[in-house]
Amino acid sequence: MKLEILAHQLGESLKKSRQKIVTAESCTGGGVAQAITTVPGSSSWFEQGFIVYSNRAKQELLEVNSETLSRFGAVSQETVVEMAKGALKFSHADVSVATSGIAGPTGGSLEKPVGIIWFAWTLKTGEIWAEKKHFFGTRTHVQMQAVETALQRLLTISAT
Structure with missing residues (x-):
């Protein structure tokens, strides 16, 4: 219910x-775009979404640099910023959001534990915000918390 309210x-x-907005999602698997498109009439402000789960998809669809991925990994500030910039570049949107993280229950490490999610939000005018959050719970709970965070920050950004 909260996601619907935020998306509306x-x-x-x-x-x-x-x-208009574009999404570039990895760990949320299209959850941000799905929440947005539940709103009737969202076609007037939702441009498109990219689900780029693999590193290859990040590189081919959003032009994330292979050096960025090998140096910092897919779950990093550097990668989500490049994803958000690429989403704007390959769309007609004005605002983008990107997510990349480890939803679990496996795949974490000491450096990047399960529940770590990186976000980036960009505007066509050049402003960029990036933030790391650590969520807890099941895979679904981590993903839903990430979607909620993405929408909350988009709401703040779009209101400025």
């Missing part, structure tokens, strides 16, 4: 500012 509020804000 985001839509109102984007319509008011005549902006």
